[in-house]
Amino acid sequence: MATRQIKVGKFKIGGNAPVVIQSMTKTDTRDVFRTVRQIRELEKTGCEIIRVAIKDTHSARSIRRIKNSISIPIVADIHFDYKLALASIDNGADKIRLNPGNIYKEKDIISVIKAAKANRIPVRIGINSGSIKVERGMQPMGHKKMSDAMVKEALGYIKTFEKKGFYDIIVSLKASDVMTTIDAYRKFSKKSEYPLHLGVTAAGPVLSGLVKSSIGIGILLSEGIGDTIRVSLTGDPREEVVAAKNILQALGLRRFGCEIISCPTCGRCQIDLQRIVKEAENKISRVEFKDLNLKIAIMGCEVNGPGEAKDADIGIACGKKSGALFKKGKILKTLPEKDLVKTLLKEIYKSIKG
Numbered sequence: 001m002a003t004r005q006i007k008v009g010k011f012k013i014g015g016n017a018p019v020v021i022q023s024m025t026k027t028d029t030r031d032v033f034r035t036v037r038q039i040r041e042l043e044k045t046g047c048e049i050i051r052v053a054i055k056d057t058h059s060a061r062s063i064r065r066i067k068n069s070i071s072i073p074i075v076a077d078i079h080f081d082y083k084l085a086l087a088s089i090d091n092g093a094d095k096i097r098l099n100p101g102n103i104y105k106e107k108d109i110i111s112v113i114k115a116a117k118a119n120r121i122p123v124r125i126g127i128n129s130g131s132i133k134v135e136r137g138m139q140p141m142g143h144k145k146m147s148d149a150m151v152k153e154a155l156g157y158i159k160t161f162e163k164k165g166f167y168d169i170i171v172s173l174k175a176s177d178v179m180t181t182i183d184a185y186r187k188f189s190k191k192s193e194y195p196l197h198l199g200v201t202a203a204g205p206v207l208s209g210l211v212k213s214s215i216g217i218g219i220l221l222s223e224g225i226g227d228t229i230r231v232s233l234t235g236d237p238r239e240e241v242v243a244a245k246n247i248l249q250a251l252g253l254r255r256f257g258c259e260i261i262s263c264p265t266c267g268r269c270q271i272d273l274q275r276i277v278k279e280a281e282n283k284i285s286r287v288e289f290k291d292l293n294l295k296i297a298i299m300g301c302e303v304n305g306p307g308e309a310k311d312a313d314i315g316i317a318c319g320k321k322s323g324a325l326f327k328k329g330k331i332l333k334t335l336p337e338k339d340l341v342k343t344l345l346k347e348i349y350k351s352i353k354g
Helices: 032-045 057-067 082-090 106-119 145-163 178-189 206-222 238-252 272-283 305-311 337-353
Strands: 004-006 011-012 019-023 047-052 076-077 095-098 125-128 169-174 229-231 259-262 295-299 315-320 324-325 329-338
Touching: 004 324, 032 047, 032 057, 032 238, 047 057, 047 082, 057 076, 057 082, 076 082, 082 095, 082 106, 095 106, 106 125, 106 145, 125 145, 145 169, 145 178, 169 178, 178 206, 206 238, 229 238, 259 272, 272 295, 272 315, 272 337, 295 305, 295 337, 305 315, 305 324, 315 337, 324 337, 329 337
Parallel strands: 019 047, 019 229, 047 076, 076 095, 095 125, 125 169, 259 295, 295 315
Antiparallel strands: 004 011, 315 324, 324 329
């Protein structure tokens, strides 16, 4: 769905721009060395915008030093104290995230709007289900009521910005419940054209969090909802970026190099396919292959193997301790197991040279 377009540093968000990948540091922002090191690791992995937690003025002052050592835009995550947003803007933040659940006084919001406007940076209005005020004694809301409350809060908060002529806004409506998240974004997208930052908040440990995030973010993106994403996982933030890239590539929204498809294996498999796939994946992920958009099939038996291998740019359909190498739908040769990965890489190198 068409949304307004805004800029965060060098990246455009919304309109027809590609969906942008975000993550958040898990270091103490005051520790500049560790924070910069983590951001650089995330940059190498494919992170395009990074958010840092600003819990005091020391954290806000650290933004300037951090920004001088990285090449992607930095977002200041602000809660409770609007003055931390002002300090972050003074120190070069490329975007501010405000939580309406704990920064809600109109005069405080207006102070942030004036500073953001003067410095030409956008603000994300970040709604979290955990910050929605529920009256004492009320039962927990069902996902329909919670999503309604989230949308209402976002629209109400936006009015203050619009009254001051500020429209460089991004909105997020995150819940830890997948259906609440989906429902909130669907409802909001029908009422507003502001670009949307997608995510399932507090999704959990890596495995279960990947599932929840892939379902929630994936469903919304498939419906044309969403302009930038952050996968929230309890673990290494690089896992978040890899997950985001995989979601976007699986939906055909962006490409990040070679895509490997491989079968799960079963009792028909007569080759060590897990080892072959792992070895191939490790080598294909190297930097020299990052700009190749090839579909590579590594299949374990004769049931679906030949068909998938023919459909790929380059493919291997395995049999007993051997495999047939396919390229653009044609069999090139049959190889013993020990030569499969080596020969596959040779064909990929040929693609680099054109």
